[in-house]
Amino acid sequence: MFFSRLLCLGAVTALSLALPVPAQEAAVPAAGSAAQPATPALGAPAAFSFDILTARAADLAAAPFQPTPVHQPDVLAQIDYDAHWKIRFRPEASLTLGDVPVQFFHLGTYFRQPVRIFAVDQGRAREVLYTRDYFDMPEDSPGRDLAADAGFAGFRLMRPDMRSDWASFLGAAYFRSDGALRQYGLSARGIALDTGLSKPEEFPRFTEFYLEPAPEGGLIVNALLDGPSMTGAYRMVMRDSPGRGQVMDIDSRLFFRAPVERLGVAPLTSMFWYSESNRFQSSDWRPEVHDTDGLMIHTGAGEHIWRPLNNPERVVTSSYLDHGPRGFGLVQRDRDFDHYQDDGVFYDKRPAVWVEPLSDWGAGAIQLIEIPTDDEIFDNIVAFWNPAAAPQAGGQMDFAYRLHWTDRPPVEMTLARTVATWVGNGGVPGQPRPRDVIKVVVDFEGPALAGLGHGDGVTPELSAPEGVEILNPFVLPVVGTDRWRFFFDLRAAPGTETVDLRAYLARDGAPLTETWLGQIHPDQINRLR
Known part of the structure; x- marks a missing residue:
C-alpha cells in the first residue's frame, strides 16, 4: 500500500495518508457551456446540533466498536492511484454552503471505507446521497462497476473561482489546508493513538461529516470520530483568507472505550528527508527536501524554542514537558527557492501549521516523533500534545484549539x-x-x-x-x-x-x-x- 506520501512508522502500522487528487486546477465549465447545474440529491431531514453529535459519540463509546464495512473490495482494488485521479468531480455538481463550494472524493483502493456527508441548514441535517453522475470518469474506469450507493471517500472545500481547493478531508482522521502560499504540504489529524510505540498505532477515522455555513463566512465541519479505543465529536470552524492562509477553531470532545498509552492531541504529520544539516544522508540532486524543517514551541512559561528536525536511523521520540503551552507547530522556515530547486512540488511554499490552545491543557508534553526515511514519499514526522494523565476506559477529555495554516506562525517574538x-x-x-x-x-x-x-x-x-x-x-x-x-x-x-x-x-x-x-x-x- 505504499504510494505517494504514506505514513511509515517502522514497527508501527503503515497508513495511507490523506491525499487530495494530485494538485491541479479544477476544471471549470467554459462560458456558454451546455453543462447544467446539478442539485445534489439529499436525504430526509433530521435534527442536528453539536450537542446531539457529542451525545452520539458518548453513546458509541459505551458500545463495542463496529468498523465501517468495505463493499466490493475486488472493484476498489482496481481503482489504484492512476485510476483514482482520473475520476473527476463535476464542478457543476458542487454543493454550495454559504460562500463555500464543496466537492466530493470518490472511493478507491486507498480509500475503501465510505464516509457519510450531511448538509446542515437551520438545525436540520440532510445526507448527501452518492450518485455516479457527480463524477466524470473514463469509459473503462473500474469506478463504473461500483454499486449505485457506493458513497464518498471525503470532500474538499473550493475557492469561489472553483479553480483550487483550500482544504480537504480524505483518509482516516486526516485533513489538510494549503496555507498562505497555496501549496499543500503537511497534514493535521483529529487524534493520534499510540504513535511511535513498539505496538501498532491505532487509526480512528472520521465516519460522518455535518457541514454548515459559518455565520461570518467559511464553513463549520462537524465530524464524528470512531475507532476501537475511542470516539469523538469535533466542531471545526474553518476560514480561508487570501494571502494569509487558513484558520480553524476546533472543539474536540473525546470518549474512551479503552485505556490509551499515548494520546496525541492536535497531531501534525510531515516529511523531513534532509536539509543543510544532514545533506550527507542523501545522494539526491536537490539541495534540500522537506515539508517542514523544525518544531517550534512557545512554552507556558514564555520560552521560545526551535528544534531542528532530524532523519535518524531509528524511531526517536523527544518529549518537552510543559504546563499550559501557549503553542507549538511544525514550521517551514526556509523559504528560499534556491535551497530546494524544485519547481514541481515547491517545498519553499509548504505551509507551517501552528497549534494555539484555546482551553486549559494542563500538564503534559509536546512530543516529537522522528522516523527514518530514505525518500520524500514517506511522512516520517509527527508532533502532538500528550497530556500527563493517560485516558482510561469510560473517561472523557475535551480540548479546544486553533490551527493556523500560514507561511509564518502568528507569534510575537522580539528574540532572534x-x-x-x-x-x-x-x-x-x-x-x-x-x-x-x-x-x-x-x-x-x-x-x-x-x-x-x-x-x-x-x-x-x-x-x-x-x-x-x-x-x-x-x-x-x-x-x-x-x-x-x-x-x-x-x-x-x-x-x-x-x-x-x-x-x-x-x-x-x-x-x-x-x-x-x-x-x-x-x-x-x-x-x-
Whole structure:
C-alpha cells in the first residue's frame, strides 16, 4: 500500500495518508457551456446540533466498536492511484454552503471505507446521497462497476473561482489546508493513538461529516470520530483568507472505550528527508527536501524554542514537558527557492501549521516523533500534545484549539530566530580532522541581533549532557548580514546514539535569541561519513 506520501512508522502500522487528487486546477465549465447545474440529491431531514453529535459519540463509546464495512473490495482494488485521479468531480455538481463550494472524493483502493456527508441548514441535517453522475470518469474506469450507493471517500472545500481547493478531508482522521502560499504540504489529524510505540498505532477515522455555513463566512465541519479505543465529536470552524492562509477553531470532545498509552492531541504529520544539516544522508540532486524543517514551541512559561528536525536511523521520540503551552507547530522556515530547486512540488511554499490552545491543557508534553526515511514519499514526522494523565476506559477529555495554516506562525517574538543548522567534520581546516569530533554551526537572525558587533558582548550559552565534551565554542557576526553564527565542536564516547544540546546567544545575561534545542546522533554521523 505504499504510494505517494504514506505514513511509515517502522514497527508501527503503515497508513495511507490523506491525499487530495494530485494538485491541479479544477476544471471549470467554459462560458456558454451546455453543462447544467446539478442539485445534489439529499436525504430526509433530521435534527442536528453539536450537542446531539457529542451525545452520539458518548453513546458509541459505551458500545463495542463496529468498523465501517468495505463493499466490493475486488472493484476498489482496481481503482489504484492512476485510476483514482482520473475520476473527476463535476464542478457543476458542487454543493454550495454559504460562500463555500464543496466537492466530493470518490472511493478507491486507498480509500475503501465510505464516509457519510450531511448538509446542515437551520438545525436540520440532510445526507448527501452518492450518485455516479457527480463524477466524470473514463469509459473503462473500474469506478463504473461500483454499486449505485457506493458513497464518498471525503470532500474538499473550493475557492469561489472553483479553480483550487483550500482544504480537504480524505483518509482516516486526516485533513489538510494549503496555507498562505497555496501549496499543500503537511497534514493535521483529529487524534493520534499510540504513535511511535513498539505496538501498532491505532487509526480512528472520521465516519460522518455535518457541514454548515459559518455565520461570518467559511464553513463549520462537524465530524464524528470512531475507532476501537475511542470516539469523538469535533466542531471545526474553518476560514480561508487570501494571502494569509487558513484558520480553524476546533472543539474536540473525546470518549474512551479503552485505556490509551499515548494520546496525541492536535497531531501534525510531515516529511523531513534532509536539509543543510544532514545533506550527507542523501545522494539526491536537490539541495534540500522537506515539508517542514523544525518544531517550534512557545512554552507556558514564555520560552521560545526551535528544534531542528532530524532523519535518524531509528524511531526517536523527544518529549518537552510543559504546563499550559501557549503553542507549538511544525514550521517551514526556509523559504528560499534556491535551497530546494524544485519547481514541481515547491517545498519553499509548504505551509507551517501552528497549534494555539484555546482551553486549559494542563500538564503534559509536546512530543516529537522522528522516523527514518530514505525518500520524500514517506511522512516520517509527527508532533502532538500528550497530556500527563493517560485516558482510561469510560473517561472523557475535551480540548479546544486553533490551527493556523500560514507561511509564518502568528507569534510575537522580539528574540532572534534560528535560521540554519549545519553539521560536519570537526577540527581545523588544513590540519588532520579527528574522526571522533563533530562540528556544529548554528545561525541566528533577528532584530535583537541587528547592529551588534564583535565588541558588543554577545556570548554563547550552551549546555550538553554529562560525558559530552564541547570544544572551542565561539560566536561571530556574519559579514554583510545581520546574522550571528555559533560554532562549536562536539566529542562523545564511541557508540553514543543521541546527544541533546541546548543553546542560545545572550548579552549581559539576557537572551538575544530563542532557545535552540539540537539533537545530534554522533554514532549515525560517524558511520555515514
